[in-house]
C-alpha cells in the first residue's frame with residue numbers, strides 16, 4: 001500500500017503516533033504536525049500540499065546532484081536484480097565496492113588510497129576512532145590514545161560520534177562519553193577574533209590551541225586531531241586559510257595523526273573533490289558519506305592514509321570491526337554512478353569557477369547589507385548568514401537561537417528551505433544550482449529577512 005491511500009492529515013497523525021524523529025522535540029512536533037515531503041525534482045522539493053520549495057540544504061548536505069536522477073535509480077535497480085546483497089566478510093567481495101575503492105583512491109588526496117565502508121558518517125567516525133587508536137597500539141604505543149577535537153564540532157550521533165563532537169547539549173544526554181577526548185577552541189573569527197586581530201593571525205592562534213592541548217597531555221599521549229575542514233552543523237564556520245596548514249604542521253611536529261571529517265565537504269562542496277585540497281593539507285584519514293551517493297543510498301567511506309593502512313595490513317592481524325552493510329553492493333553501485341555524473345557534468349569545477357564565486361558575491365551584495373545580518377560568509381556552495389539584533393555591536397536577540405528560527409520559518413513560507421543553527425542561517429545547496437537558482441534563493445531569503453525583521457522588532 002502506498003502513501004497515496006492516506007490523506008495528509010492521516011499521515012501526520014500516524015507520524016505523531018509512532019515515529020520518533022532525529023534531533024526533535026517530540027512533543028512540540030506532535031502538536032504542530034510534521035511537514036510531509038512527498039517528491040522532488042532537480043533543485044526543488046514538494047510537500048503533501050503540493051507546495052514547491054527550493055532546497056537550500058541539499059536534503060541534509062547530501063543531494064549534490066539534485067533530485068530525480070533516473071540514472072541513479074537505474075543503477076540501484078540493475079544492481080538489486082543482479083545481486084541485492086552480499087557481504088565483504090568471509091574473504092568475499094562484490095564487484096561494486098571493489099570498483100568504488102579504486103575510484104576513491106584516484107580522487108583522494110595524495111597518500112590516501114584505502115577505503116573502509118559503512119552506512120553513515122557516524123559509523124565511519126566510529127571506525128576512524130577505533131582505527132587510529134589501534135594504529136598506535138600496533139606501533140607499540142597504546143598509551144598514545146588521546147584525541148583532540150573542537151568545541152561545536154559535529155562528528156555524528158553515536159556514542160563515539162557524540163564524544164568526538166563538541167556539542168554540549170549532546171554531551172549532557174550521553175551518560176558517559178568515550179574517554180580521553182578533549183575539545184579545543186574553534187576557528188570562528190566572527191565571535192572569537194580579538195579586536196584588531198587579522199584573519200591570518202586568528203587562524204594561527206586557533207591552531208595554537210591544538211598545540212597547547214598536545215603539550216598539556218604530552219605528545220606521547222596524543223593519537224590524533226580530528227576536525228571538519230569547515231564546521232557544518234556548528235554553523236558553517238569557515239577557518240582562515242592560515243588555520244589548516246598550521247594545524248598540519250603542528251600535528252607533524254608532534255607525530256599526531258590528522259583526521260579530517262569531510263562528511264559534508266567531500267565530493268565537491270568547496271570547489272575541489274575534497275576540502276583537504278581546498279586548504280592544501282594531506283590528512284591521515286578522511287571521513288566521507290552523504291554526497292558520495294548524493295543521498296540516494298546510505299553509504300559512508302572512511303578513506304585511510306597509506307601510513308595507517310600499511311601498519312594495519314602488515315602488523316594488524318584481524319581487525320575486529322565492520323558492519324553488515326560495509327561495502328553494500330547497491331549503495332556502491334549508486335555511488336559509482338553518482339561520481340560519474342559529478343565528473344561528466346563538471347560540477348566540481350563549476351562550483352570552483354562559476355557558482356561558488358557567484359554565490360559569495362550574491363550573498364555579499366544582496367544579503368549582507370540587511371539590518372538583521374551581522375555577517376555572510378561562504379566557501380564553494382556552503383554559506384552562512386549571522387542573524388543579529390545590532391549589526392555594529394553584534395548583539396543577538398534573546399533567547400539565544402530564537403531569531404534564526406523566525407527567519408527560517410519565513411523562508412520556508414517563501415518557498416526556500418534553509419536551516420537555522422543557533423543564531424546562524426546555513427545553506428548547502430545541490431551543486432546543480434545555477435546563477436539563476438542563486439538569484440532566486442537570494443530573493444526569497446531577502447524577503448524572509450524583511451518579514452522576520454518586522455516580527456523581531458516587535459519584541
Ligand SMILES: Cc1ncc(COP(=O)(O)O)c(C=O)c1O
Nearest residue numbers: 120121122154155156228261263
Ligand atoms: C561533519 C559530519 N560528520 C558526521 C556526521 C554524521 O553523519 P550521519 O548523520 O550520516 O551519521 C555528520 C552529519 O551531518 C556531519 O556533518
